[in-house]
Amino acid sequence: MSKHKKLNILSRAQKTRIRLRGLSANLSKNDLAACKIELRFNREAIIDGCRGVADYNETRVCLNVDKGLIVIDGEGLSLFSFDEGSAIVRGKFDSIGFHT
Numbered sequence: 001m002s003k004h005k006k007l008n009i010l011s012r013a014q015k016t017r018i019r020l021r022g023l024s025a026n027l028s029k030n031d032l033a034a035c036k037i038e039l040r041f042n043r044e045a046i047i048d049g050c051r052g053v054a055d056y057n058e059t060r061v062c063l064n065v066d067k068g069l070i071v072i073d074g075e076g077l078s079l080f081s082f083d084e085g086s087a088i089v090r091g092k093f094d095s096i097g098f099h100t
Contacts, residue, residue, distance in 0.1 A: 035065040042093045044080075045072060050087045053079065061089050068100040 035049035047063055047070060054069060055062035056079055061072045077091035 035067075035070070037070070037096070039093075039096075042074075043090060045089045045093065045096070047087045047089070048085065050082065050085050053082065053087075058091075063087055063089075068098055071095075071097040071099060073097075 035047065037048075038046040040046075047065075049065050050070075051064040051066065053062070054064050058077055059073060059075065061077050061079060063070045063072075072089055072093055073095045074091050074093040077089060077093075079087065080090045081088040
């Protein structure tokens with residue numbers, strides 16, 4: 001059973017929370033070593049190390065990475081860019097998960 005961790009992000013003097021799902025205690029650093037996620041508030045994510053798009057709609061974006069799948073859930077999501085292993089996802093994020 002995976003444990004849930006929370007990430008607090010400040011957005012215009014208001015706290016916004018994004019849930020991080022699928023992060024278990026047995027997940028090693030090497031599982032995420034080839035993947036880098038940079039968040040800009042809860043509105044934009046830059047993901048390096050993407051191998052492809054598994055699913056894409058306005059409420060969910062699933063990206064294939066080396067050791068699994070990154071799932072972003074939210075509202076008004078758009079895959080702004082996907083180029084040479086890097087993806088930019090924009091919208092309002094509710095949760096970000098990593099699944100092996």
